[in-house]
Amino acid sequence: MVSRNKIFNKLDEGTVSEEEVAQEKEMEGTSTAVPFKNLHSREYQGHKKKVHSVAWNCTGTKLASGSVDQTARLWHIEPHGHGKVKDIELKGHTDSVDQLCWDPKHGDLIATASGDKTVRLWDARSGKCSMQTELSGENINITYKPDGTHIAVGNRVCSTVLFQDDELTILDVRKFKPIHKRKFSYEVNEIAWNMTGEMFFLTTGNGTVEVLAYPSLRPLDTLVAHTAGCYCIAIDPMGRYFAVGSADSLVSLWEISEMLCVRTFTKLEWPVRTISFNYTGDYIASASEDLFIDISNVHTGRTVHQIPCRAAMNSVEWNPKYNLLAYAGDDKNKYQADEGVFRIFGFESP
Numbered sequence: 001m002v003s004r005n006k007i008f009n010k011l012d013e014g015t016v017s018e019e020e021v022a023q024e025k026e027m028e029g030t031s032t033a034v035p036f037k038n039l040h041s042r043e044y045q046g047h048k049k050k051v052h053s054v055a056w057n058c059t060g061t062k063l064a065s066g067s068v069d070q071t072a073r074l075w076h077i078e079p080h081g082h083g084k085v086k087d088i089e090l091k092g093h094t095d096s097v098d099q100l101c102w103d104p105k106h107g108d109l110i111a112t113a114s115g116d117k118t119v120r121l122w123d124a125r126s127g128k129c130s131m132q133t134e135l136s137g138e139n140i141n142i143t144y145k146p147d148g149t150h151i152a153v154g155n156r157v158c159s160t161v162l163f164q165d166d167e168l169t170i171l172d173v174r175k176f177k178p179i180h181k182r183k184f185s186y187e188v189n190e191i192a193w194n195m196t197g198e199m200f201f202l203t204t205g206n207g208t209v210e211v212l213a214y215p216s217l218r219p220l221d222t223l224v225a226h227t228a229g230c231y232c233i234a235i236d237p238m239g240r241y242f243a244v245g246s247a248d249s250l251v252s253l254w255e256i257s258e259m260l261c262v263r264t265f266t267k268l269e270w271p272v273r274t275i276s277f278n279y280t281g282d283y284i285a286s287a288s289e290d291l292f293i294d295i296s297n298v299h300t301g302r303t304v305h306q307i308p309c310r311a312a313m314n315s316v317e318w319n320p321k322y323n324l325l326a327y328a329g330d331d332k333n334k335y336q337a338d339e340g341v342f343r344i345f346g347f348e349s350p
Contacts, residue, residue, distance in 0.1 A: 034323050035276050036305035040350040046073050047086050048338030051235040051328035053315045055343050057102040062124060064110050066097030067343050070113050074124050079322045099141055105148035113139035119153055135169050145197050154191050180217060184253055190232045190279040194256060195239040203230035204312035209244055221259055225252055232274050238281040245272030251286045263301045267294040278318040285325055287313035292329055307345050
């Protein structure tokens with residue numbers, strides 16, 4: 001591959017080929033398509049304590065936020081407007097709402113996972129809990145199967161210096177009952193299905209990604225992905241790639257068809273806590289304790305923008321229809337109390 005600098009030097013000398021110019025333009029891909037530097041963030045207040053998780057519904061019109069204050073909130077967001085934002089509070093959990101996810105086929109159904117051991121399903125129109133189930137430990141991660149039929153929950157049953165007992169539970173959404181349970185003797189972090197629902201991925205504290213067949217949960221592959229624990233995973237909405245964020249501060253990009261690492265993103269210096277692909281699969285956002293969110297071009301690996309932050313980030317998620325990025329972290333006010341805010345980047349005006 002010919003570097004940009006070589007191409008520029010050759011341009012000066014008049015010796016660059018048309019093929020090399022075309023190749024560079026292709027590599028630049030969409031990095032000039034979105035004018036990130038001209039876009040702004042807006043702040044949303046409502047929670048009493050810090051926000052752990054943000055997630056968009058499938059139509060990109062509602063955002064959910066889960067907080068240490070034991071509530072989730074649903075916000076109606078106008079992608080191109082500046083109208084008054086309405087929010088609904090979801091109350092019922094008795095511990096932190098650590099992660100939440102929307103039904104990928106229904107824009108008004110959302111599932112929440114809490115440290116109180118329960119998983120709850122809510123109707124966004126009424127703000128009421130329609131179903132709940134109690135599992136065996138503190139629920140840390142939750143994700144929907146792309147067809148909306150199953151929910152996977154990762155929970156921590158017991159954790160000591162010498163002993164780790166993490167559990168994966170698969171729930172049938174209609175009955176909201178477990179249909180699979182599997183325990184692991186090692187740390188299991190974020191989990192995800194591929195876009196077809198035929199493969200299931202687990203990130204582990206061993207620096208590996210375990211790839212299982214679904215629904216059998218038969219092991220297909222163990223990918224030695226990083227030199228430290230793997231914390232988070234995101235699936236490219238086009239189905240080509242998945243990305244893994246690690247305690248080694250790197251984000252790795254993997255081709256699903258070959259299970260090969262094709263690129264790493266190296267801008268962060270702290271353990272990567274959260275990652276997300278945009279709706280076209282052309283950009284990836286990643287965040288950590290670094291005081292910025294990195295947005296990189298998936299095809300070139302180059303940073304195209306950085307969003308400044310005032311605190312470590314807990315969650316970033318791109319809107320499924322627009323280039324709007326929701327993000328939430330450990331923001332504190334001047335009295336060192338939790339601000340309980342999240343922000344959305346991508347608006348044409350502040």
